[in-house]
Amino acid sequence: MLDIRYIRENQSLMEHTCKIKNINFDIAELIAVDDERKSLQTKFDDLKRQINEGNQKIRSLSAEEKPAHLAQMKEISSRSKEIEDKQRQNQELFHKMMMQVPSPVAEGVPVGKDDSENVRVKTWGDIPKFGFAPKSHVDLGNALGMLDIERGVKISGSRFYFLKNMGTLLEIALMRYALDFLMKRGFTIMTVPLLVKDLAMSGTGYFPGGEEQAYKMAKDDLFLIGTSEVPLASYHCDEVLKTEQFPVRYASWSHCFRREAGTYGKDTQGLYRIHQFQKVEQVIVIENDERKSLEAHEFLLKNAEDFLQSLEIPYEVTLVCSGDMGQGQVKKYDINSWMPSRNGYGETHSCSMFYEFQARRLNLRYRDAEGKMKFCHTLNNTLVASPRILIPLMEIHQTESGSIRIPAVLQPYMEGLKEIQS
RNA sequence: GGAGACUUGGCCGAGCGGCUUAAGGCGCACGAUUGCUAAUCGUGUGUGGGGCAACCUACCAUGGGUUCAAAUCCCAUAGUCUCCGCCA
Numbered sequence: 001m002l003d004i005r006y007i008r009e010n011q012s013l014m015e016h017t018c019k020i021k022n023i024n025f026d027i028a029e030l031i032a033v034d035d036e037r038k039s040l041q042t043k044f045d046d047l048k049r050q051i052n053e054g055n056q057k058i059r060s061l062s063a064e065e066k067p068a069h070l071a072q073m074k075e076i077s078s079r080s081k082e083i084e085d086k087q088r089q090n091q092e093l094f095h096k097m098m099m100q101v102p103s104p105v106a107e108g109v110p111v112g113k114d115d116s117e118n119v120r121v122k123t124w125g126d127i128p129k130f131g132f133a134p135k136s137h138v139d140l141g142n143a144l145g146m147l148d149i150e151r152g153v154k155i156s157g158s159r160f161y162f163l164k165n166m167g168t169l170l171e172i173a174l175m176r177y178a179l180d181f182l183m184k185r186g187f188t189i190m191t192v193p194l195l196v197k198d199l200a201m202s203g204t205g206y207f208p209g210g211e212e213q214a215y216k217m218a219k220d221d222l223f224l225i226g227t228s229e230v231p232l233a234s235y236h237c238d239e240v241l242k243t244e245q246f247p248v249r250y251a252s253w254s255h256c257f258r259r260e261a262g263t264y265g266k267d268t269q270g271l272y273r274i275h276q277f278q279k280v281e282q283v284i285v286i287e288n289d290e291r292k293s294l295e296a297h298e299f300l301l302k303n304a305e306d307f308l309q310s311l312e313i314p315y316e317v318t319l320v321c322s323g324d325m326g327q328g329q330v331k332k333y334d335i336n337s338w339m340p341s342r343n344g345y346g347e348t349h350s351c352s353m354f355y356e357f358q359a360r361r362l363n364l365r366y367r368d369a370e371g372k373m374k375f376c377h378t379l380n381n382t383l384v385a386s387p388r389i390l391i392p393l394m395e396i397h398q399t400e401s402g403s404i405r406i407p408a409v410l411q412p413y414m415e416g417l418k419e420i421q422s
Numbered sequence: 423g424g425a426g427a428c429u430u431g432g433c434c435g436a437g438c439g440g441c442u443u444a445a446g447g448c449g450c451a452c453g454a455u456u457g458c459u460a461a462u463c464g465u466g467u468g469u470g471g472g473g474c475a476a477c478c479u480a481c482c483a484u485g486g487g488u489u490c491a492a493a494u495c496c497c498a499u500a501g502u503c504u505c506c507g508c509c510a
Binding site: 038 | 441471
């Protein structure tokens with residue numbers, strides 16, 4: 001959500017933003033609704049003032065004066081109720097519209113229609129050349145007893161899977177390594193609720209719009225999180241933080257659930273696109289300062305890059321173009337890791353910067369040095385998501401004999417195991 | 423799951439339907455004073471909305487309702503606590 005005053009003062013920028021983000025929204029209509037909101041508010045305030053004044057007078061009136069005065073008061077009161085009704089409808093519409101307004105993009109964000117126009121800003125690592133026919137993670141996993149997709153489908157349907165033996169341990173090792181990694185970089189780690197209320201989904205910007213992608217617990221009005229960004233960023237909602245608390249750095253390990261509606265037939269191979277996965281996520285909350293946001297954004301990116309480098313996984317970083325960005329994002333990097341079986345890069349990380357978009361929705365504020373209330377800035381990035389990360393990890397480190405070499409940093413988390421063999 | 427009690431500003435805590443657009447205290451900020459990291463006194467101190475401003479207005483868990491008028495009465499919901507039951 002943005003400040004309506006900002007929207008009014010930057011109408012053409014806002015219209016441009018809708019266009020380049022492919023969001024069908026009428027800024028002029030919003031402003032008209034806001035005009036009505038203001039005029040209703042003024043009318044309502046005035047009637048209320050009359051009522052308050054009239055009420056003060058009642059006690060000092062004589063018995064003869066009272067009936068006439070009361071009749072007049074009734075009249076004003078019913079008028080104020082009418083206005084109040086109109087105001088309620090107007091507020092509802094206003095709020096609904098405000099929730100749809102996109103954030104303008106930061107300077108330097110490329111304009112483009114979809115992910116094909118994202119701009120690569122960096123690559124790291126050499127794309128592996130195998131002296132043999134490399135296997136896919138599915139073949140490797142099956143051969144090494146690490147996964148069972150067929151039975152996952154049998155039990156839960158498409159896009160579900162079982163991990164087994166070293167597959168399970170490797171995933172847990174990655175999660176634990178990731179938490180240690182972030183703790184060393186100043187993050188407070190958390191285990192979070194996996195079921196959240198609408199306020200958290202809306203507050204982080206997933207609703208409205210993303211309802212189809214979330215599993216809903218109908219009886220309880222709760223939603224399974226698709227990322228722990230949701231509970232983490234919501235953690236301080238409705239609170240007023242102190243500047244000494246910044247930067248707030250939270251990391252969590254969680255399971256994540258996504259319906260993947262509308263992706264039928266897409267990425268059906270293996271562990272790339274599934275309904276349930278585990279992730280260690282980074283979230284930062286800081287002051288309302290664009291420069292600090294940009295710094296934090298680079299910090300989050302670097303954490304993920306360093307992590308991938310330590311796992312010896314080649315990757316590219318892309319600056320996501322306007323059309324591929326979400327409604328609230330101001331700037332976004334994707335990290336795509338090399339996946340031999342796809343013969344290309346596949347998205348493994350998404351690093352988002354929001355300015356105050358989420359903080360406004362979450363009512364997440366702080367008092368600045370002058371004592372003024374301000375909305376915070378929020379950012380987030382993946383540190384690692386599994387089993388997707390297992391794709392490059394298994395495929396890149398496979399050997400001719402069909403085993404998988406374990407990167408040195410993970411070995412301590414695998415009781416010193418250096419290689420997964422059949 | 424059953425029964426009951428409670429929910430007021432950063433905190434504590436008053437509050438017979440109109441003199442409360444919330445007393446008082448604590449805390450906090452600023453100032454004064456005092457021979458000194460304390461005491462005393464004074465002033466100020468919530469969050470939104472409208473307005474250049476003075477100012478007006480809303481907010482006493484949340485949402486409805488009654489009334490000319492609601493923190494105060496009624497209904498519903500949520501949360502906290504206590505007791506009972508069930509259970510890992």
